[in-house]
Amino acid sequence: MQVMFPDYNRSILNLAASILHHLDLECPHAGLPEADAFLSQPRKNRVMLILDGLGSACLRKMLPEDSFLRQHQVADISSVYPCTTAAATTTLLSGLSPLEHGWLGWNAWFREFGRIVDLFLDRDSYSGAIISPSPAKLLLPYADISQRLSQEQPEILQCHKVMPPFDPNGVDSLARMAARISELCALEGPQLVLAYWHEPDTLMHNEGPGSEAVRQDLLQSDQILADLFRSLEDVQILITADHGQIAVEREIYLDDYPNLNECLILPPSLESRAASLFVKPAKRDYFAAAFQDLFGDCFLLLPRSEVYERGLFGPGKPQRKVDDFLGCYLACAIGQTILRYRSLFNRPRNTFKGHHAGLCAEEMIVPLILAEK
Numbered sequence: 393m394q395v396m397f398p399d400y401n402r403s404i405l406n407l408a409a410s411i412l413h414h415l416d417l418e419c420p421h422a423g424l425p426e427a428d429a430f431l432s433q434p435r436k437n438r439v440m441l442i443l444d445g446l447g448s449a450c451l452r453k454m455l456p457e458d459s460f461l462r463q464h465q466v467a468d469i470s471s472v473y474p475c476t477t478a479a480a481t482t483t484l485l486s487g488l489s490p491l492e493h494g495w496l497g498w499n500a501w502f503r504e505f506g507r508i509v510d511l512f513l514d515r516d517s518y519s520g521a522i523i524s525p526s527p528a529k530l531l532l533p534y535a536d537i538s539q540r541l542s543q544e545q546p547e548i549l550q551c552h553k554v555m556p557p558f559d560p561n562g563v564d565s566l567a568r569m570a571a572r573i574s575e576l577c578a579l580e581g582p583q584l585v586l587a588y589w590h591e592p593d594t595l596m597h598n599e600g601p602g603s604e605a606v607r608q609d610l611l612q613s614d615q616i617l618a619d620l621f622r623s624l625e626d627v628q629i630l631i632t633a634d635h636g637q638i639a640v641e642r643e644i645y646l647d648d649y650p651n652l653n654e655c656l657i658l659p660p661s662l663e664s665r666a667a668s669l670f671v672k673p674a675k676r677d678y679f680a681a682a683f684q685d686l687f688g689d690c691f692l693l694l695p696r697s698e699v700y701e702r703g704l705f706g707p708g709k710p711q712r713k714v715d716d717f718l719g720c721y722l723a724c725a726i727g728q729t730i731l732r733y734r735s736l737f738n739r740p741r742n743t744f745k746g747h748h749a750g751l752c753a754e755e756m757i758v759p760l761i762l763a764e765k
Contacts, residue, residue, distance in 0.1 A: 393638075394753040395692075395726050396470075400489070400706050403470040404480060404632060404758065408487040408537075411440065411630075415548065415584075417540050419487045421707065426466050427630070430762050436626040437577040439585045442484055443613070444477060445593030447636015449754045450601055454610045460618035461631065464763040471635045473704045474666035475756050476749040478511050480634035481588060485536040489706025491714060494532045496705065497662030497749065500717045501670070502527045508661045518659060518735040531713055538586060549582035556590045566591070566613055570620040577624050589613075593637065593748075600745035601637040601754075621763050631761035637746040638754045641728040644687065652686075655679040659733045661717070665725035665750035668718055676720055683723070690727035692751065696720060725750030 400406070402424065410423035414431040431438075448468045455462050472483050472490050474497050482488070482495040490496055499510045499517040504527070508517045511528040515521065535543070538551040554572050555562040563569045566589055576585050591613070592606050599605040621629055646660060647653050655675035660667040671679045683693050699705070699722050705714065723731055730747050748755040 393727055395751050396753045396756045397702065397751060398473045398475070398704070398706070398756065399470040400472075400703065402467075403472060404634070405472055405483050405487070405489050405706060407469065407630075407632060407760065408484050411537065412487045412540075415537070415541060416545060417487075417537070421487065421489070424469065424760070426760060426762065430628065430630070430764070433628070433764065435628045435764060436581075437583045437585070437624065437628070439573055439577070439587065439627065439629045440484075441617075441629065441631045442481060442588045443592070443631065443633050444481075444588070444590045445596050445601075445635065445637050445748070446610075446633040446759065447601075447754055448757045448759045450592070450596075450606070450610075450636055451759050453602065454607045455614055459611075459614045460621065460763075461614050461759070461761055464631075464761045465759045466762050467760040468757050469632070469760050471633075471756050471758050472706055473751075474663050474749040475635035476663050476666070477593070477634050482534065483706075484632070484634065485586065485588075486534050487537070488534060489708045491703075491705035491710050492708040493534045494711030494713045494717070495528070496714065496717050497666060497668075499661050500713070501658055501661050501668070501719075502531065502713075503716055504531065508659060517661070518739070519737045520739055532711065536586075537584075541584070549584050550579065551584045551586065552576050554585060554587040556588065558590075566616050570616050573620060574623055577627060596637040596746040597742075597744050600639055602639060603745070621765075625765070628762070628764040631759075631763075633758040635748045636755045636758060637748045638750065638752050639728055640730055640744050640747050642690070643730055643732055643744075645732050645734055647734050649686065652679060652682055658719070659735060660723075660731060661719075662722075663749035664730035664732055664744075665747055665755075667723040667731045669721045669723055670719035671721065680721065683721075687723075687729070687731075690725060690729040691731065692724045692726050694722045694724060696722065726752065
């Protein structure tokens with residue numbers, strides 16, 4: 393496996409910065425040259441579409457060279473770290489690095505609630521109990537591009553978001569998303585459409601990133617997007633992904649190792665391939681040595697000081713919760729393994745055939761796809 397750290401000079405953070413700069417919205421981060429040049433061309437309609445999980449390796453493997461998406465790919469760029477939906481989509485929609493917005497993973501330890509909480513679902517990660525008020529909304533607020541436009545530049549253009557079924561106004565298929573985008577682009581005046589679709593990520597988790605189900609889904613998606621582009625006029629379409637995926641070959645349950653489990657203050661949090669580990673002070677040296685002995689071939693165990701020194705979560709001023717969320721160590725996957733934990737709550741656990749959030753190129757590198765007419 394090729395180990396790859398995020399490149400915050402050529403990343404989805406820089407792509408978001410290009411969009412903000414184009415809209416005359418303040419952003420301290422440098423833009424992406426390809427996106428800057430693309431957006432400098434005048435167009436009535438602009439569409440940014442995030443296809444969850446569509447890494448560059450998957451794109452090349454699953455689609456032919458003459459497909460719409462591959463024909464219009466202009467570059468490979470880096471995701472952020474952790475390369476996971478919570479961190480990466482928040483960056484794309486806000487222009488903030490993970491360090492700045494604090495949405496570091498699927499779940500996080502909120503000391504104010506005494507719980508590890510699923511950020512999107514407001515749910516205790518181990519018991520399943522619903523947590524109210526929403527910890528993420530209360531303690532990790534941020535303004536996305538559409539909110540900033542309405543507040544700071546309401547006269548420039550109309551901005552719309554199109555989301556999957558989990559959103560109250562969401563759509564239930566990519567075909568319906570394309571139809572909604574087409575309707576919005578037909579409105580009078582300049583339009584900006586920010587769209588997010590949750591595939592192929594879900595299929596990759598369930599069937600594996602190299603599966604035939606994923607191939608067929610991408611072929612269908614490519615045709616839908618090609619037809620959408622042909623149907624629009626005076627438009628730019630910018631397509632990227634939040635992260636890629638890698639096939640899972642091994643699951644490690646940390647509670648299966650009593651010598652390591654007894655060192656922990658809390659169960660692991662953030663992600664199964666970017667695990668925040670809170671370790672008892674007297675046990676830290678022992679834990680680090682034992683973890684390296686057992687899992688050094690598939691995880692890079694970084695002390696929290698090194699996470700900050702490497703700038704792993706990106707540039708900027710840290711959101712105040714980041715320091716709470718990061719334990720003594722961050723276990724970053726460098727192989728095809730995920731790190732899990734069983735609590736004493738009797739809850740069913742999903743089996744994953746694909747995952748992300750580690751430091752492998754397959755999950756870190758995403759495409760930059762630009763099409764205009």
